[in-house]
Amino acid sequence: MRKIKYLFVVVFILVACTTKEKRKNSELVKLEDNISKPNIIIILTDDQGYGDVGFNGCKDIPTPNIDRIATNGVKFTNGYVTYAVCGPSRAGLITGRYQDRFGFCRNPLFAPKDVNMGLPLTEQTIAEELKGADYQTMAIGKWHLGAHEQLRPLNRGFDEFFGFLTGGHNYFPEDLVFNDLSELNGQWDPYRTKLLRNNSRIDEKEYLTDALSREAVSFVEKNKSNPFFLYLAFNAPHTPLQATDKYLERFNHIKDKNRKTYAAMVSAVDDGVGKLLDRLEALGVEKNTLVFFLSDNGGAKNNSSDNGELRDGKSSLYEGGIRVPFALQWPGKISKGIIYEEPVISLDIAATAMELAQVTPKNELDGINLIPFLTNKRNGIPHQKLFWRKYDDQSMAIRHGNMKLVQYKTPDKVLYNLKEDKGETIALKDSISHNLLFNSYKEWNAKNSDPNFLGLIHGKKYDSLYPGRWKEVEKY
Numbered sequence: 044m045r046k047i048k049y050l051f052v053v054v055f056i057l058v059a060c061t062t063k064e065k066r067k068n069s070e071l072v073k074l075e076d077n078i079s080k081p082n083i084i085i086i087l088t089d090d091q092g093y094g095d096v097g098f099n100g101c102k103d104i105p106t107p108n109i110d111r112i113a114t115n116g117v118k119f120t121n122g123y124v125t126y127a128v129c130g131p132s133r134a135g136l137i138t139g140r141y142q143d144r145f146g147f148c149r150n151p152l153f154a155p156k157d158v159n160m161g162l163p164l165t166e167q168t169i170a171e172e173l174k175g176a177d178y179q180t181m182a183i184g185k186w187h188l189g190a191h192e193q194l195r196p197l198n199r200g201f202d203e204f205f206g207f208l209t210g211g212h213n214y215f216p217e218d219l220v221f222n223d224l225s226e227l228n229g230q231w232d233p234y235r236t237k238l239l240r241n242n243s244r245i246d247e248k249e250y251l252t253d254a255l256s257r258e259a260v261s262f263v264e265k266n267k268s269n270p271f272f273l274y275l276a277f278n279a280p281h282t283p284l285q286a287t288d289k290y291l292e293r294f295n296h297i298k299d300k301n302r303k304t305y306a307a308m309v310s311a312v313d314d315g316v317g318k319l320l321d322r323l324e325a326l327g328v329e330k331n332t333l334v335f336f337l338s339d340n341g342g343a344k345n346n347s348s349d350n351g352e353l354r355d356g357k358s359s360l361y362e363g364g365i366r367v368p369f370a371l372q373w374p375g376k377i378s379k380g381i382i383y384e385e386p387v388i389s390l391d392i393a394a395t396a397m398e399l400a401q402v403t404p405k406n407e408l409d410g411i412n413l414i415p416f417l418t419n420k421r422n423g424i425p426h427q428k429l430f431w432r433k434y435d436d437q438s439m440a441i442r443h444g445n446m447k448l449v450q451y452k453t454p455d456k457v458l459y460n461l462k463e464d465k466g467e468t469i470a471l472k473d474s475i476s477h478n479l480l481f482n483s484y485k486e487w488n489a490k491n492s493d494p495n496f497l498g499l500i501h502g503k504k505y506d507s508l509y510p511g512r513w514k515e516v517e518k519y
């Protein structure tokens with residue numbers, strides 16, 4: 044009897060040890076799995092010109108911290124967004140799909156009662172996809188993808204939100220006077236709402252850009268042990284041109300008042316980027332964090348930005364509207380100092396993030412994982428062709444290799460060779476290339492949708508169709 048009891052105890056200890064070992068192993072696998080999933084940060088600026096970062100040759104606005112990203116990793120000389128203004132460009136970026144596929148073809152109106160005014164619920168954001176891979180997610184700053192409750196960040200895959208819902212915002216805290224959407228009466232009033240922390244309005248004390256940077260640092264601190272996804276969408280340097288003395292004093296050498304304020308706003312972003320990068324280093328997560336930096340469209344006329352050699356700016360389908368400052372770093376995986384000249388596009392961010400997180404997207408993506416191209420694991424180029432459409436202007440553009448066919452405010456489509464003619468000044472007479480590119484565009488466009496909603500340019504029409512637009516809005 045004693046022997047049997049002894050045997051039972053030995054078996055019990057063995058089973059307990061094995062179970063403990065198994066649990067330990069599974070915890071280790073989970074930990075290793077999480078380590079293999081990099082953190083993802085997207086730093087998006089608003090209406091910043093191609094020429095307004097040091098890594099693209101800016102002379103009057105130092106951007107040492109934004110430049111760190113390009114120096115520590117990759118500078119893309121041909122980095123594009125999918126549209127030349129804010130809303131549609133963000134819809135493409137956050138889904139990884141050309142927004143024309145799902146009818147987000149124009150800047151939305153601010154219409155918190157309208158569930159169709161924003162990113163359709165059939166679409167999945169990067170955050171929704173990464174949630175499936177146990178990522179902690181946060182959106183900071185400008186949303187602009189819908190103000191209806193169902194379209195807000197917390198219902199689109201984000202665990203946390205700090206920012207504002209509309210297409211722009213005032214920067215000084217004393218200007219933020221509206222406590223609730225029900226107090227608003229016009230399209231530009233949302234620029235002066237108090238900021239939202241999740242579902243609550245807060246009394247912010249700091250200059251907007253500093254507040255957004257502070258929240259970004261706090262989020263990575265809280266989540267240093269999790270895989271995390273941070274979408275940091277600065278409002279700067281979008282109008283209104285507003286900066287504090289702290290930043291303005293750095294630019295006394297700039298005589299033009301607007302350019303000086305713009306420079307100060309970019310400098311505030313740069314300080315914030317520096318704080319965030321410093322904190323990633325201090326927390327020891329820098330090597331496993333992939334950081335993207337880009338602007339949502341080219342520099343605008345009204346903010347005194349500079350698109351360098353590129354033609355035109357915001358709103359245009361010439362290069363100045365769609366080619367943007369674009370860089371990434373991932374120190375654990377990607378070599379320093381790469382200059383990548385093949386065309387890439389904001390759509391690639393979602394594709395890269397989802398593949399690294401090992402999730403299968405619900406919808407077909409238009410971007411591609413850039414990492415194998417940057418580590419020489421894959422030959423060739425990410426994209427044979429890139430496409431742009433401005434539905435309301437009946438404008439189009441396609442880039443194939445160095446050739447670009449564009450129709451923007453001209454009666455005809457015009458062909459340029461971007462390698463020899465970055466500024467799109469010499470119209471080429473090559474009917475074969477012309478036809479080839481236009482046929483490709485037509486093939487792509489055949490799968491696109493008409494707009495889902497009336498846009499910023501249809502404010503009066505929308506008001507007449509929906510006279511209660513500003514009334515009876517639920518509290519938020």
Ligand code: CA
Nearest residue numbers: 089090129339
């Ligand atoms: Ca913009």
